[in-house]
Amino acid sequence: MVRVRSLTDPSPRFATVVYLFVGGTWLLASDAVVHAVAPTQTAATVLQTAKGWLFVGVSAAVIYALGRRRERRLERSNERLRDTAQQLQVLGRVFRHNVRNDMTVIKGYAELVREHVKDEADADRLRTVAATADDLIATSERLCVVNELDVGTDETVDVAALVRRECERLRETTPGITVETFLPDRAEVRGDDALRRAIRTAVECLLEQGSPTGGRRVSITVEVAGDEVVVAVTDDGPGIPENELEPVRCGEETALVHAAGVRIWLLKWLCNVYGGRVTFADGPTSGTVVSLRLPAVGGSHRRAGV
Structure with missing residues (x-):
């Protein structure tokens, strides 16, 4: 699985090594073929030019294919990043408003009810409810800080x-x-x-x-x-x-x-x-x-x- 992926989506180092190997092999082999089949120096020059352009064309096609593949992957990554950023904004709004406001209401009612509860065990349970609400409110405020950061600041x-x-x-x-x-x-x-x-x-x-x-x-x-x-x-x-x-x-x-x-x-x-x-x-x-x-x-x- 790893080898297949290396061929279809090579790293820059792997692609460079393969290019050097294939290019060097092509130059040596094609030069030998040209010298073997060319009857005159003029024919050899024509064949050398043709094989040079062939190598350039094939190299350009491979580079384009690899670059286009990376470009599509980058586009998909950007789409996922935009979706993630949107999700974070929604979560930030939920934590900032819904969770914090709802927890504030829960805490307020818990403290209000506790004032009228005579059983100490029930009063302790209500204190736990209020403390838990406080913890969730604090957590929502901490998470909201991330959305307020100015990542591109030059200050x-x-x-x-x-x-x-x-x-x-x-x-x-x-x-x-x-x-x-x-x-x-x-x-x-x-x-x-x-x-x-x-x-x-x-x-x-x-x-x-x-x-x-x-x-x-x-x-x-x-x-x-x-x-x-x-x-x-x-x-x-x-x-x-x-x-x-x-x-x-x-x-x-x-x-x-x-x-x-x-x-x-x-x-x-x-x-x-x-x-x-x-x-x-x-x-x-x-x-x-x-x-x-x-x-x-x-x-x-x-x-x-x-």
């Missing part, structure tokens, strides 16, 4: 400034958390303010593991490493389980290998949109180091601790 943004702003928000919204930062004066990358979402998601990926966030310590470091700006986020928690990271590392989810949530996928997508990547490593003592590696924009970067 640049100071990652150090984004980290400072995100840390201020984190300290205000998460009581009991200690945030340490080690930042340069500036560290510019291609992107926009949506990169704050990537930084926030990296922190959330760590904080959702283990015990509640009260008393947790988070460290965020920004540094320039060659042609990359690296945003490294780590905490003192138990770290992200390997079964959560494996689907993202291998690039797909299966019935046996899948992540429990969407935060890690969202983090990967956010980095990919801006030409970067995300890596995960064990922390120096505990936890996981989540590193956002983004293409750097030229400029000076002086390290400072905050």
